[in-house]
Amino acid sequence: MAPPAAQKKPAEGKKDAKKVGKPRNYDLGNGVVRFSKTRMFHKKALYKFIGKKTAAAKKPAKPRVIEKPIGGEKNGGKRYVLVEKRRAVYPTQDRIKKRPAKQLFRDHKRSLRDTLTPGTVLILLAGSHKGKRVVLLKQLKSGLLLVTGPFEINACPLRRISQRYVIGTQTKIDISGLKLPKNINDEYFRRIRQKRPKKEEGDIFKEKKEAYKVSDQRKADQKEVDKQVFAAIRKHTDSKILLAYLSAMWGLRSSQYPHRMKF
Template sequence: MMADAKAKTPAKPAASATPVKKMGKPRNYDLGNGVYRFSRTRMFHKKALWKFLDKKTPKTVKPKKPLTIEKKINGEKNGGTRIVRLLKRRANYPTVDPVTVHHAKKAFREHTRYTRPSLVPGTVLILLAGRHKGKRVVLLKVLKSGLLLVTGPFLINACPMRRVSQNYVIATSTRLDMKNVQIPEKLDDAYFKRKREKRAKKEEGDIFTKKAEEYKASDERKADQKVVDKMVIGAIKAHPDKKMLFTYLSAMFGLRSSQYPHRMNF
């Protein structure tokens, strides 16, 4: 037998008892590029907001709950009434104050350090603060305190080894291969800590006179700088674009007009 040629029409769903309300379009809507159909002044009159200006609603005063209640007391010599508190006081009080345990806070040296994933040893950084701001330097390693150990090298842009916070550097996409560069273990936070001599007792004369202290690098610091510079320059020479890297590290970073750092790829 042949099948019926008429297509079967699907059954209509039963009409719901509660009709669904459609959300209408608001009177004032965005026409594009932040331009609205009506201005604020026009909407002020359309909504009749002038009716509600300086309209003060009366303050509703809530009755206070009574703390005491007056009770009648039998007996001729008891006064007849007595005021009783609704909330009774505690029957017993502790004789000694409870000891509050204050948990010991971690010292700053024990805090966990977080370093940005872009700050890998060998990355070329741009300094944003300090006396060497604007210079491009090479990241040697991340110290235990969370500070970055960087160097110019000194022979290229006169930036010696120094500690820098990661908040004041921009990490670029340029990186050096540091597998042959072995940073001495003594280059830690204690190595770069400034040594201050004890103040001598004031001699006779003006008590407010101050001697200007000038920092001079020690012979040990100069020798270590030469050793590290030699290894870093060797890593630069091993790079395929060594000529461009030498000029790149020696040039200062700066922004001209209509140059926006948040739109740049460093």
């Protein structure tokens, strides 16, 4: 008899690569998905399952006690004994468990959208300067974005804002040569809160709350940063159009939808 055909053994170390398919409904950008909720309802044929209820399968319950016969005339003839005996020894203190939720928030890793890079022109959506176009300088340790108007163009100073409240545009400025002062960090923008003095007789209307005043250090840093940003804008091929673009306010008119726009 002829020997059976030798079977080919799969090469060791090679594993079948799992094919990762693309989901049917995916994000098109700016939070807009390919199919609506109603469209997916029909695609998945969820209407076939409306009103149908499947009875949950009941698992047989394990008995906690079993009956044992007991000898003797005055012993009752039977006893109920626990299937699982209780522990004989209990610890006096509970074990200390690590709580990962108590890690410091300031040490968390910060993420940033791919479209938000230094030099990108952003549109502010919240705050006192909403609707203005600003230049992104960098991301601070807290995760907030450091932006500037510049101040001479649209009166937006150096300030922080969350990336949730900005729209990243395709307009970019080359600020690779920009050198920010080392003192500009999260602590730089923290305001000093003074405690209210105790009210005494006769001084209710004498003391007035002091309004916030911009410090000389803040003004000097603003001029230094804006000077470098202006130099980068002038190097741009369309510097005049870019200056007009930064000074103009952004807004929506009727029949305009942000998810249909390209910034």
